[in-house]
Amino acid sequence: MPMILGVTGSIATGKSGMCQHIVDTYGATHGDADKIVHRMFDPGRDGFDNAVAEFGEDIIGEDGYIDRKKIGNLVFGNPENMGRWMKAIGNIEDEMRTTVENWRATLGDDDVAILEAVNLIEADYSAWCDATWLVAAEDAIALPRLIARNAFSEEEAQQRLGAQRKWTDRAAAADHIFHNDGSYEDFIAEVDQTFRETKEQHSAGTLAKSVWFAWREANPKPDATQS
Secondary structure, eight states: OOEEEEEEEOTTSSHHHHHHHHHHHHOOEEEEHHHHHHHTTSTTSHHHHHHHHHHOGGGBOTTSSBOHHHHHHHHTTOHHHHHHHHHHHOOHHHHHHHHHHHHHHHSOTTOEEEEEOTTTTTTTGGGGSSEEEEEEOOHHHHHHHHHHHHTOOHHHHHHHHHTSOOHHHHGGGOSEEEEOSSOHHHHHHHHHHHHHHHHHHHHHTOOOOOTHHHHHHHSOOGGGGOO
16 A cells, blocks of 8 residues: 655645655655645536536636635625535545545555645645655744745735644644754755654554644544544
């Protein structure tokens, strides 16, 4: 069976850079949850038809795809419209599960795939992964990265960071935490070492069950306790 890594972390921590390094260096398959969801409302998908039926043809851009900026203006800050949008897209959890199941069915025993998702832990996507990795960076480090990467003002970047879940809230559910507060070289060296060790254990059948399962048992979803 291929090894499936789940990678999570808040904005501007370096999780996408980690994933790209593993893809480039070790030939891993990479699935970005945001991009997977975006494909759910491509033309020809049910999500596209549902969204147009719900919000009208004005949301279609000149390229024939749904204009994400127009949708963003409609749904962000508007809980009612956000609910309509999420319902139109369809079942995101099923889409993620299908992605991982396809990897399990089509990749070789020595292959690796990465599922990158901001809400990997909370949405239970970790349940389908062999290990959950968390990338963390303090706000003082992430702030200038975010300003430079997204051309945000400091106020905009602070707002984005303030809306993020703190890495300490996710730490107990992660099998490894990468603190990306130092040099890029040190960060990548830790990634390489941890990847090789994890891959060797997985290949040998000695990789421990992810700590995510114990975390979820101790922290059930609110609706899981309701009759």
